[in-house]
Each structure stands twice: as C-alpha cells, then as structure tokens.
Amino acid sequence: MGVAFVAHCLLNQNSKVGDGAHCAGVYSPVIDALRDRGWRIEQMPCPELAFTGLNRFWAVKEQLDTAAYRRHCARLAEAVAAAISVRVGQGEDVVLVGVEGSPSMGVTITSSDPLRGGRPEWPDGTAEHTSGEGIFVEEIRNALARRGINFPRVAGETHALADHDEATQRAGIESVLDNP
C-alpha cells in the first residue's frame, strides 16, 4: 500500500484528446485496481490540456517536443515532485501511473514519428470553414482598440478555400489595396 500518483485522465476522461475518451469520466479499471489494493490516489495535472487545449490534434512526441512545452511540463512537474516529496518524507510507498503510448504520459511506451507534421489530411472545403476572424486577428483587433486605433482593412490569401481561384484572389487583394 502507498500513494499512487495517477495520470489526470484516469479520473477525468474529459481531458482526453478528441475521440480519445474511453468512458464518461472515471476510468475505473485502473482506479479500482489501485483502490482494491488499498492505495491512495493522487491525481497529477494533464500537461496537454492547458497547453494545447481541448481541440488539440492527436500528436506524437516530436510534435509536442518544443521548448515552450518542455517549460510548461517542467512547471507542472515541480508541483508533482513537491507532492511526491512530502509522501516520500512520510515514508509512503509511491508509484506513478501513466498512460502508455501517450506522447506526454507514457511510462515505458510513448508515441513517435519524426516525419509527422504539416497539414492534416482531409478534403478541402470541409465544414471547418466559417465566417469570422482567427484568434490572433481578434487579439490584434482588441489590442488596437485598447489603444484607440482603428482596425485596418484586410485582404486574404484564399488557397485553402474550396472555391479558391487565383484570379479572384488577386482581384480581391487589389480591391482592398486600391480602396482605402
């Protein structure tokens, strides 16, 4: 018996990448096995959730392995290590229960593909296209507004759109340029 530091998603499948939740919330097969043997449960934070969000893609280790993500994980790891240190100081037996195959939580098996990256493969013009601004553009708009600066005119490169036509794209850009 002791303290089991468990991956966040074992108690909360809502944190999983889309299409990855195996059940509504608590993944009982692992939790029950620990508790049936008298182990305390202590949940670790999910490193991907706060950094890459709920709409993140499935990813391999190489895609997440950036300096910024490393710093994020290091910050979380400090909090977990401090907790483990307390339990070890109390003489508790400690185990860490991860998620094999995960690019973040694998303990003996992770996922890897050095060549994966770039544009996900799905058809052009699918339903993800909708009117509105992107997040960065919205933030630029907000930042300019706070400074009392009008949002500038905009033009767009349209290559990703289903009805993309180079001549139309060019005409649109020229129209913006020519009409202050």
Next chain:
Amino acid sequence: MKADERSFRIALVADRFVNPPPRGVDAVAAAAEAGWGVIQLPPDDYPAEVTGPLLAEVAEQVEEFSRHGYAFVVVGGHAGLAGALARVGVAVPDQITPATAVQLIDFLNGRPAPAAGWDASQAPG
C-alpha cells in the same frame, strides 16, 4: 468523434472524498456511476508551498474546460479553491458536502446539462 464517450461533466473533489475513510462517502465511485469526471483537490495535509501550485494547476485546467462549456460542481471543497479560481476569473461552482453516496449521486444526476456536447454545431469540448 463519435467514439468519444466523455460526459462534459467534472466534479472538483476534496481528497477526503477521493480517498475516503472507512464508511466515508466515495465520490470517485459516485462519479463513475453518474458519469462525471473527477479533478482532485489537494490533500489537506500538504504544506502551503505544495498546495498553492497544485491548486493553481487545478484552476488553470478548470479555466480551460470552462471556456468550452463543460459543467462543474465542487464536492467537499478546499479552503484555497475560491482564491485559485478567482485568479483565473472562474466562479466557484455549486457545491455539496454529501453525507451519503446516494445523496451525491442524486445531486450529480440532477445537475443541468452542460453547454458543451457532441451536438453537430459544437467543436470537441
């Protein structure tokens, strides 16, 4: 996304209900039965320098889920939770300190549906 079985419901649960004493209320079992996920709040025996960062991470994750319309409740609470949530601009969810597992399950089952879901108009989360 059809295979994803998440509930979009999350209970923030005090340690004494995650690791209950004998004959105590087992909130993990109750959450599993009612179809809720669990985010565990730091155990009360941790010193402040350990609790603070753990609560901050809880709050950050709650913030992210909240931005996507997930539903929350608090089970049992934690003295530092309100402050941690306030720092990320999230209100403290409705709370219960259950006397029995049945009471907790009834509470969870009686909550309104979350804003998030797999409705075709919504993104995951």
